[in-house]
Amino acid sequence: MARKNLFACMTAAALLTAGCASLPPEERLNREMAGINGKPPLFVNGYRDGCQSGLSAAGDRAFAYAKDLSKAKTPDYKLGWEDGFRVCQSREAQRNNDRNSYDGYSYPWLPRTGVSIGVTL
Numbered sequence: 001m002a003r004k005n006l007f008a009c010m011t012a013a014a015l016l017t018a019g020c021a022s023l024p025p026e027e028r029l030n031r032e033m034a035g036i037n038g039k040p041p042l043f044v045n046g047y048r049d050g051c052q053s054g055l056s057a058a059g060d061r062a063f064a065y066a067k068d069l070s071k072a073k074t075p076d077y078k079l080g081w082e083d084g085f086r087v088c089q090s091r092e093a094q095r096n097n098d099r100n101s102y103d104g105y106s107y108p109w110l111p112r113t114g115v116s117i118g119v120t121l
Helices: 002-021 025-032 041-057 075-100
Strands: none
Touching (some): 025 041, 025 075, 041 075
């Protein structure tokens, strides 16, 4: 039973990860920004720019570095940008980690035989 639940959770996680990758960039950015409603407009603008920059820094080529230098020193924009960058970069790095971590032997439902087959280069 535990294996079935684990498999269901892993499948759901894979589908969610795949779902994010197939969204258009604008829709994906809107989803990344969920939960910041009610903040000052400058904070929201900074968060949006920071999030785009964070996604870009973590390797998503659909996004580019963005920062409005005319607003960069205002407290709300600066805080929003820094929060957006950290949160979105962290999420994207985790998604990349999840996508790249499967090595064929790390999942618990695969048997551990102690035998390795392969060629060392």
